Amino acid sequence: MTVKVQREDFDVGAELAAMTAGRTSIGGVTLFVGLVRDMAGGEAVSAMTLEHYPGMTEKQLEAIEAEARGRWPLDDVLIIHRHGRLEPGDQIVLVATASAHRQAAFDGCHFLIDWLKTKAPFWKLEATPAGERWVEAKESDDEAASRWARDA
Amino acid sequence: MKILYFAWLRTKIGIPSETVELPSGVTDVGGLVDWLKTRSPRHAEALANSKVVKVAVNQEHVPYDHPVAATDEVALFPPVTGG
Numbered sequence: 001m002t003v004k005v006q007r008e009d010f011d012v013g014a015e016l017a018a019m020t021a022g023r024t025s026i027g028g029v030t031l032f033v034g035l036v037r038d039m040a041g042g043e044a045v046s047a048m049t050l051e052h053y054p055g056m057t058e059k060q061l062e063a064i065e066a067e068a069r070g071r072w073p074l075d076d077v078l079i080i081h082r083h084g085r086l087e088p089g090d091q092i093v094l095v096a097t098a099s100a101h102r103q104a105a106f107d108g109c110h111f112l113i114d115w116l117k118t119k120a121p122f123w124k125l126e127a128t129p130a131g132e133r134w135v136e137a138k139e140s141d142d143e144a145a146s147r148w149a150r151d152a
Numbered sequence: 153m154k155i156l157y158f159a160w161l162r163t164k165i166g167i168p169s170e171t172v173e174l175p176s177g178v179t180d181v182g183g184l185v186d187w188l189k190t191r192s193p194r195h196a197e198a199l200a201n202s203k204v205v206k207v208a209v210n211q212e213h214v215p216y217d218h219p220v221a222a223t224d225e226v227a228l229f230p231p232v233t234g235g
Contacts, residue, residue, distance in 0.1 A: 034235055050234065051158060051159055052234070053156070053158055053208070053211075053227060053229070055211055056208055056211035056212075056227065059211050059212075060211075060213075081234060081235075092235070093234070093235055113235060116234060116235050117232070117233075117234060117235035118232065119213065119232065120232060120234045120235070121158065121208070121227075121229060121232050121234070122232055122233065122234025122235070123158060123159035123229065123230065123232065123233050123234070124233045124234070125159070134159055134160045134230065134233075135233045136230075136231075136233070137230070137231030137232065137233050141235075
């Protein structure tokens with residue numbers, strides 16, 4: 001039920017604790033944490049800058065979250081996505097889903113990160129020894145998202 | 153009408169946004185993109201390949217046949233790469 005778009009880092013343990021505190025109906029939480037890699041396409045990456053579309057980003061993440069909650073019985077959902085300049089090893093994104101049972105938590109989390117990658121308006125600019133370059137969208141990301149498509 | 157550009161569309165065109173008067177006869181996203189190409193050589197080059205120019209109207213992803221109106225906020229950007 002929470003979407004945060006921020007420059008600041010986040011503390012996964014603190015977020016998990018806040019999500020579950022006093023909520024004993026939750027039987028399991030799935031967490032996905034995306035990190036900045038030090039290599040991309042065979043080239044070293046020294047930094048990455050994430051640009052986004054303020055307003056639309058929050059709107060799209062909230063819509064994705066509502067879609068997940070409509071599909072699975074989720075007690076809680078948390079999406080944190082950072083923007084600005086990040087370095088290898090830095091956390092980029094956190095998706096957390098809580099449910100009474102593990103299947104909904106796993107599936108909801110997987111769906112959210114796959115859909116987020118094709119719908120949330122973020123763009124990555126990588127710094128490499130050859131200069132800066134905009135990351136190109138991957139067909140494999142579209143395929144991953146399309147696995148969750150279903151007839152209306 | 154407010155037009156926003158992101159990522160390499162912003163750097164290629166050289167501005168993050170501009171306010172334009174929607175010409176009569178432009179009724180959908182495809183028509184708007186074609187008209188924007190005529191604004192400068194930088195616009196023409198950046199918008200040349202419509203496969204990699206995605207559009208949002210009022211912060212919702214839309215196809216090229218989606219209608220546009222003078223009060224819309226229209227954003228043009230490459231395929232997204234977050235996550």
